[in-house]
Each structure stands twice: as C-alpha cells, then as structure tokens.
Amino acid sequence: MRVIEEAISQNCKVLPGDVLKIDHFLNHQIDVSLISKGCEEFLEVFGDKEVNKILTVESSGIGIACLAAMHFGCPVLYAKKLFGKNSDDKLYSASCYSYTKGIEYNISVSAKYLTPDDRVLIIDDFLAGGNALKALIRLCEQAGAHVVGCGTVVEKAYQGGGDAVRAMGYQVHSLARIASMSPEDGIKFC
Amino acid sequence: MRVIEEAISQNCKVLPGDVLKIDHFLNHQIDVSLISKGCEEFLEVFGDKEVNKILTVESSGIGIACLAAMHFGCPVLYAKKLFGKNSDDKLYSASCYSYTKGIEYNISVSAKYLTPDDRVLIIDDFLAGGNALKALIRLCEQAGAHVVGCGTVVEKAYQGGGDAVRAMGYQVHSLARIASMSPEDGIKFC
Numbered sequence: 475m476r477v478i479e480e481a482i483s484q485n486c487k488v489l490p491g492d493v494l495k496i497d498h499f500l501n502h503q504i505d506v507s508l509i510s511k512g513c514e515e516f517l518e519v520f521g522d523k524e525v526n527k528i529l530t531v532e533s534s535g536i537g538i539a540c541l542a543a544m545h546f547g548c549p550v551l552y553a554k555k556l557f558g559k560n561s562d563d564k565l566y567s568a569s570c571y572s573y574t575k576g577i578e579y580n581i582s583v584s585a586k587y588l589t590p591d592d593r594v595l596i597i598d599d600f601l602a603g604g605n606a607l608k609a610l611i612r613l614c615e616q617a618g619a620h621v622v623g624c625g626t627v628v629e630k631a632y633q634g635g636g637d638a639v640r641a642m643g644y645q646v647h648s649l650a651r652i653a654s655m656s657p658e659d660g661i662k663f664c
Numbered sequence: 665m666r667v668i669e670e671a672i673s674q675n676c677k678v679l680p681g682d683v684l685k686i687d688h689f690l691n692h693q694i695d696v697s698l699i700s701k702g703c704e705e706f707l708e709v710f711g712d713k714e715v716n717k718i719l720t721v722e723s724s725g726i727g728i729a730c731l732a733a734m735h736f737g738c739p740v741l742y743a744k745k746l747f748g749k750n751s752d753d754k755l756y757s758a759s760c761y762s763y764t765k766g767i768e769y770n771i772s773v774s775a776k777y778l779t780p781d782d783r784v785l786i787i788d789d790f791l792a793g794g795n796a797l798k799a800l801i802r803l804c805e806q807a808g809a810h811v812v813g814c815g816t817v818v819e820k821a822y823q824g825g826g827d828a829v830r831a832m833g834y835q836v837h838s839l840a841r842i843a844s845m846s847p848e849d850g851i852k853f854c
Contacts, residue, residue, distance in 0.1 A: 503777045504726075504740040506733040532723035536694075537730040537740060543696040544734070550694040550727065556765065575746065587693045 478512040478627060478649040479663050481505075488655045492630075500627060501534040501599050506541060509627070512649045513542040516595070516625040519647045520546075523622040525595045527551055529588070529614065531570075531581050531606055538627060539597040546595070551588060553581040553613060566616040570609035573602055581606075583613055590618035601626035601648060604635025611644065623647065630655075631664050668702040668817060668839040669853050671695075678845045682820075690817060691724040691789050696731060699817070702839045703732040706785070706815045709837045710736075713812040715785045717741055719778070719800055721760075721771050728817060729787040736785070741778060743771040743803060756806040760799035763792055773803055780808035791816035791838060794825025801834065813837065820845075821854050 487495045499505035525546050530539035531553040539550045557565065564585040571578045588594075596610045607624050614621045621644060629636045629648035636646050651664040677685045689695035715736050720729035721743040729740045747755065754775040761768045778784075786800045797814050804811045811834060819826045819838035826836050841854040 497774065498777065499739070502742065502744065502774060504730060504733075504742070506730050506740055507737065510734065533726060533742070533744075536723060536726040537742075540694060540696050540727040540730050541734070543694075544700065544731070547697065549689075550696055552692065552694070552723070552727075554692065554723075584687065584692060587688065 476512075476515070476649065477508065481508055482628070482650050482661060486661065488657050488661060490657055492655075494628065494630075494652070494655060494661070496628065500538075504537045506537070509538055510541040510544070512627065513538070513545055515649055516542050516597070516647065517545045519645075520595050520623050520625065523595070524593050525622055527588075527592045527594050527619075528597050529553070529583075529594050529610055530597045531610060534600075535598045535606075538599055542595075542597050542625065551583060553583045553610060555579050555581055557582060566613045568609040568612040568616075571603075571605045573605070581609055581613070583617075585617065588613060588617035588619050590620075592617070592619040594619050594621050596621060596624040598624075598626050599628065601629040601636050601646070602633045604638050607635070607639050607646070611639070611642070625649075628652065666702075666705070666839065667698065671698055672818070672840050672851060676851065678847050678851060680847055682845075684818065684820075684842070684845060684851070686818065690728075694727045696727070699728055700731040700734070702817065703728070703735055705839055706732050706787070706837065707735045709835075710785050710813050710815065713785070714783050715812055717778075717782045717784050717809075718787050719743070719773075719784050719804065720787045721796055721800060724790075725788045725796075728789055732785075732787050732815065741773060743773050743800060745769050745771055747772060756803045758799040758802040758806075761793075761795045763795070771799055771803070773807075775807065778803060778807035778809050780810075782807070782809040784809050784811050786811060786814040788814075788816050789818065791819040791826050791836070792823045794828050797825070797829050797836070798832075801829070801832070815839075818842065
C-alpha cells in the first residue's frame with residue numbers, strides 16, 4: 475500500500491457530512507517527513523516533464539508544494555486570495571468555489587511570476603469537486619504557461635472532480651484516491 | 665555575508681512606504697532551495713533545544729516552517745485565521761494586528777495539537793512590529809507549551825518588534841536583520 479493511503483487507513487476517521495479528519499498530518503498539523511516521502515511519487519510520475527515551477531493556492535497547499543518542490547529543485551508560486559499593499563500592478567485572477575467553507579473567492583498570481591516559459595506542476599492538498607485545480611489551470615492559461623499535470627495528496631474520487639480535470643486533457647496524480655468513505659464502513663481506496 | 669542577506673542585497677528593491685519587495689523568493693514565489701539553505705541557520709541556533717514542533721501562522725509562514733521542519737525532523741502546526749466545518753471543538757485563540765493588511769484578526773490552533781509536552785520553535789517570514797510572534801506565543805501560553813525561541817526570515821529591526829519579544833525573555837533569531845532601508849539609500853543590515 476502507498477505511504478499516504480497507509481497513513482490514512484491507520485490514523486484517519488470519517489465524520490458525518492463527508493468529512494475526512496486528516497488535520498493531524500496534512501492540513502493543520504503537517505507531518506513533513508511523511509508528506510515529503512509521499513511527494514517522491516510526484517517525482518516518479520512527473521520527473522521527466524521538465525517541471526520548472528510548482529503552482530498551488532494558499533493556505534493548505536503551500537506546505538505540500540514546498541516539500542514537493544524540494545524534490546523537483548524548482549520554485550513554488552502560490553496563488554493568493556488577497557493582495558496587500560505590496561502587490562504588483564498586473565495580476566492573473568480566477569474565481570473558485572470552496573466546498574469546505576461554502577464561499578466563492580478569487581485567487582490571483584502576479585503576472586511577473588507565471589509566463590509562457592513555465593512548465594507548471596499544479597499541487598494541492600485535497601481534490602474533491604476540482605474547483606481549485608480548474609482555477610489554477612485558468613491562471614496558467616491566462617499566462618500562456620504549460621501545465622504538465624496536477625498532483626494532489628487526497629482525491630475524493632467519488633466526487634468526480636479529478637476525472638473532470640482528466641477529461642480536460644490533464645494528467646492528475648493523487649497520492650491517495652478514495653473510492654468511498656463513511657463513518658460506518660470506513661475508507662475504501664480506488 | 666549570510667545567504668538570505670546576500671539574496672536580499674542582490675535581488676530586492678525598497679519601495680516607498682517602507683515596503684521591501686521580496687515576493688520573488690519569499691512570500692509569493694518561494695525559492696525553496698534558498699530558503700531551505702537559510703533555514704540551516706535555525707538548526708545551528710536552536711538545534712540543541714529539543715524542538716519537537718514548529719509553530720507558524722497561515723499563509724506566508726507555512727512554506728518556511730515546512731522547510732525548517734525538514735531540518736529539525738519534527739511536524740509543523742500552523743495557526744489558522746478561519747476554521748471550516750472540519751474544525752475541532754476546543755481551540756486556543758489570540759488576536760493579531762496585520763501591519764501589511766491594516767486589519768485585526770484572530771488566529772487559532774486546535775488544542776489537540778499544542779500541549780504541555782511540546783517544545784515549540786515559532787517560525788515566520790517577516791518580523792516587524794512583532795504582533796504575529798506575540799500572538800503565537802500567547803497560543804503556546806494557553807496550551808502550557810514551552811517556547812524555545814522564535815526564528816524569522818526577515819526582521820525589520822528598526823521597527824522594534826524583535827527587541828520587544830526579546831525583552832519578554834525569548835530568543836529571537838532572524839536570517840536577515842535590517843537596520844534601515846529606503847528607496848534612496850537602499851538596505852543596511854545590523
């Protein structure tokens with residue numbers, strides 16, 4: 475069994491309302507050794523794609539993106555929800571619906587840091603409806619950057635977001651793909 | 665000259681309004697190799713303190729905290745500004761004023777992940793007025809966790825926040841300490 479699936483099997487609970495409690499090693503407390511080990515899989519899958527930038531979105535994607543980027547030897551760019559007074563003039567922006575928080579918001583990157591020269595691997599923690607990935611892809615389209623693929627830690631495959639992004643022609647690789655989960659029956663992987 | 669000070673000297677501009685443009689390698693795009701190299705200094709300073717947790721605050725602290733944590737071999741815990749529907753019942757919270765954004769906000773951690781057993785290194789990207797560090801220290805006080813020290817990437821020493829935290833009895837180590845800066849005269853380190 476793969477390292478992240480094993481950690482989920484051993485340490486995660488499913489709560490009512492389709493909630494996977496994973497905040498002890500992924501999205502509140504981060505087990506950096508475990509996540510870094512898991513990220514080696516991204517290098518196996520995308521290592522020959524000449525990735526020169528990893529793109530993610532704040533907040534919960536940033537740590538994973540940095541740990542993945544150490545394997546690829548490239549910088550991370552993270553899309554922001556708010557730009558402060560230090561912001562640049564030209565931004566690329568896309569709207570994104572957060573399933574967890576129940577709100578629509580904009581994410582943006584400075585145009586200086588995403589260009590047609592970039593070969594981008596998009597990284598995020600969770601993939602459910604696919605809205606964050608689609609918004610990050612739109613930022614790359616605006617910049618003319620090439621998306622080589624998407625990597626996520628946990629994919630709720632039964633929600634269809636990953637397959638929707640695959641149907642758009644992008645390679646999506648998830649470190650754990652959940653086929654179904656419930657408090658009663660636990661977690662089943664694809 | 666130290667690695668982060670050298671990078672700032674070579675690549676950063678000072679804009680009017682006391683703004684250091686550092687978002688090409690620290691807080692929008694992240695040069696993970698450079699920041700990881702800089703974080704070795706935290707290990708030199710705090711490596712004998714039996715650190716078992718690194719605490720930071722979303723968003724811009726997370727990447728640096730994860731890169732630092734790889735050197736310490738411990739997990740990261742990041743304080744959140746909003747807890748979603750996956751939140752736990754018991755939180756520790758503290759209010760914090762953001763100089764950059766001009767707003768007051770609350771930061772919180774789940775009580776499960778910060779305990780009297782923890783020996784905490786607090787990490788953040790910028791140290792100016794010291795409000796974020798003080799709020800993170802208050803979270804540790806609520807939990808009864810031991811703060812072994814604070815590490816920041818860039819300290820605007822002339823704003824006094826670092827010295828205020830030192831006066832509280834905490835060791836603060838910054839990878840670059842700026843004595844003064846202006847668009848006309850550039851950047852001078854301590």
